Amino acid sequence: MVEPSEWEGPVGAKWAQEWRRTDRSFAGLTDRLLGIARTGALSSVLDIGCGAGELSLALGRSHPHVEIVGIDISEDLIAAARSRAAHSPNVRFDIADAAHWRSDIFRPDLLMSRHGVMFFPEPAAAFGNLCRSAGPAARLIFSCFRSIEENPWATGLIELLPPGMCPPPLSLVPGPFAFAEQDAVMTMLGEAGWSGIEFEAIDFAYIAGAGNNAVADAKAYFLKIGPAARAAATMEAADRAAFEQRLEGFVERHFDGSLVALLAGAWVVTARAPT
Numbered sequence: 001m002v003e004p005s006e007w008e009g010p011v012g013a014k015w016a017q018e019w020r021r022t023d024r025s026f027a028g029l030t031d032r033l034l035g036i037a038r039t040g041a042l043s044s045v046l047d048i049g050c051g052a053g054e055l056s057l058a059l060g061r062s063h064p065h066v067e068i069v070g071i072d073i074s075e076d077l078i079a080a081a082r083s084r085a086a087h088s089p090n091v092r093f094d095i096a097d098a099a100h101w102r103s104d105i106f107r108p109d110l111l112m113s114r115h116g117v118m119f120f121p122e123p124a125a126a127f128g129n130l131c132r133s134a135g136p137a138a139r140l141i142f143s144c145f146r147s148i149e150e151n152p153w154a155t156g157l158i159e160l161l162p163p164g165m166c167p168p169p170l171s172l173v174p175g176p177f178a179f180a181e182q183d184a185v186m187t188m189l190g191e192a193g194w195s196g197i198e199f200e201a202i203d204f205a206y207i208a209g210a211g212n213n214a215v216a217d218a219k220a221y222f223l224k225i226g227p228a229a230r231a232a233a234t235m236e237a238a239d240r241a242a243f244e245q246r247l248e249g250f251v252e253r254h255f256d257g258s259l260v261a262l263l264a265g266a267w268v269v270t271a272r273a274p275t
Helices: 004-008 010-017 019-025 027-037 054-062 075-084 123-133 152-159 182-191 214-222 227-232 237-253
Strands: 044-048 067-072 091-095 110-114 139-145 195-209 260-272
Touching: 004 010, 010 019, 010 075, 019 027, 019 195, 019 214, 027 054, 027 110, 027 139, 027 195, 027 260, 044 054, 044 123, 054 067, 054 075, 054 091, 054 110, 067 075, 075 091, 123 182, 152 227, 152 237, 152 260, 182 195, 182 260, 195 214, 214 237, 214 260, 227 237
Parallel strands: 044 067, 044 110, 067 091, 110 139
Antiparallel strands: 139 260, 195 260
16 A cells, blocks of 8 residues: 655655656557547536646647646645746646545546556545535546556566565555445445445556656656566565566567557546535
8 A cells, every 4th residue: 555645755856857758658648548538518627646747748748728637745746837838828737635625716626546546545536625615517537557467567567576474455445456446436435425326347558667668767767666566665675676687578468569558447437526
């Protein structure tokens, strides 16, 4: 489990350093989220857990007259997002917690998130606050991982670890697979005030490595981000060396000559705020 304080500190800092590779890994999912976002009329958008800003900036480029605000609790990620937004006057980024964010003058008609919601310490409270802060009949769109069994990129990495180093994920407990159980998420959103809740299962290529040495690129990425990185950081030197050797073999098996790509499974969840 990743505590919120870690996103405000070392975890957020690592994701800020790795935003290029992270955006690349989620590229297929980003395209789907943007496609849904662009189907309706837009005037104001809130990007929840915006990270380094990829979703906000992409939507801002295609909708230059729409006001877009991205929020995240990580100062490092917001700093990275702001540096990328120098030529995007309709996009701004603020340090804020979704559970407490509120604006008297900005009532979004779209609330969106690319994998930014699974780490809420109290998701029902956060989504309740967002529902009350949204404009009338505002749309909600977010992505989250489906079960760990439907994400071979994760199960493959966990199988490389010594037994017991990565506990099984629990529904609605902060972590990458917290929103895997459809019924639990639907109940939570409904109790928070959202209606018309729908789930779309999306499979996409999780691109971990590319370039002249895609295998080394993927290995370095997995040692910085995700469950393998957290576990490796706690290993003794000999165990870590053996783990890194297993990791290199794992990414080599998923190298197709130009990329290291693994299957990932996500939900794209949509809902509406009250009228």
